[in-house]
């Protein structure tokens with residue numbers, strides 16, 4: 001992300017640009033502010049500027065090889081450190097084990113919040129941690145020469161989740177970093193950062209965003225209409241992450257409902273030729289979308305059952321309601337457990353690299369039978 005793209009937080013942006021233009025960029029910087037205030041986006045755009053080979057007009061040039069790599073957060077001298085769930089069985093012990101997931105989310109959503117990060121890692125209620133292995137990894141990466149011969153930057157997201165051991169290990173490196181090495185810490189809760197770390201950082205406080213900044217960002221980056229952007233912004237309470245997440249949720253539920261309706265109609269009518277076409281189209285959307293649809297279908301079957309046995313008090317949107325009011329008798333106590341098992345198994349196999357085309361055709365053929373039970 002470039003400074004010029006991030007059309008928010010002008011005064012914080014100017015503070016950063018002043019540091020840069022007067023060559024006073026501290027080696028350990030802290031951007032602190034409430035979740036969704038844009039501090040992560042500021043850190044990303046500031047890193048792009050630091051790593052640019054020929055910055056001009058207070059921004060990165062957008063043309064050099066460094067800028068091109070930074071557009072996808074793939075610059076070899078841009079490092080990330082962030083809390084993860086420590087799961088020994090999956091060898092998930094350092095941030096780089098989760099780097100792909102972290103970066104792909106940033107590429108798509110241009111933001112990341114703590115809760116949504118935990119949920120991406122598989123458990124929204126489990127707190128992530130920056131542990132001692134991660135500190136070791138950071139030291140190893142940052143003491144090496146840079147790949148491109150220029151500066152190196154490490155964005156450390158949520159330092160408040162660093163444990164004592166990890167913090168102690170990093171102190172010396174933060175205090176005496178190698179030449180042209182920059183640490184940018186991004187925190188939602190600066191009062192929870194261990195004092196030994198906090199005292200070594202130069203803090204810039206970032207205020208909450210205004211609704212108009214949020215709507216402006218949504219219009220510019222995600223091409224929302226002015227009225228949609230204003231609606232989302234006014235519900236977000238100054239939290240950019242919240243507005244963006246809501247935007248993606250709405251979009252994906254619209255796509256999922258139309259896929260689900262089509263799929264169930266095909267399965268009920270047992271139209272094999274059209275089912276094959278549909279499966280082919282679906283698998284072109286990618287494995288993640290197929291997984292998404294399966295989760296959504298599980299949720300919809302649950303709603304059918306709720307609707308069957310009691311007056312549902314759940315909030316469902318108009319399109320869902322319209323379809324479910326006719327469809328719900330077809331998922332009932334005779335087939336629900338098999339349908340549930342079928343969809344769950346399919347999701348399980350997709351996560352383990354099953355071929356989506358073969359798998360979804362098979363699931364559809366089984367639904368042909370189950371829906372008529």
Ligand SMILES: [Zn+2]
Nearest residue numbers: 052061064067
């Ligand atoms: Zn550049």
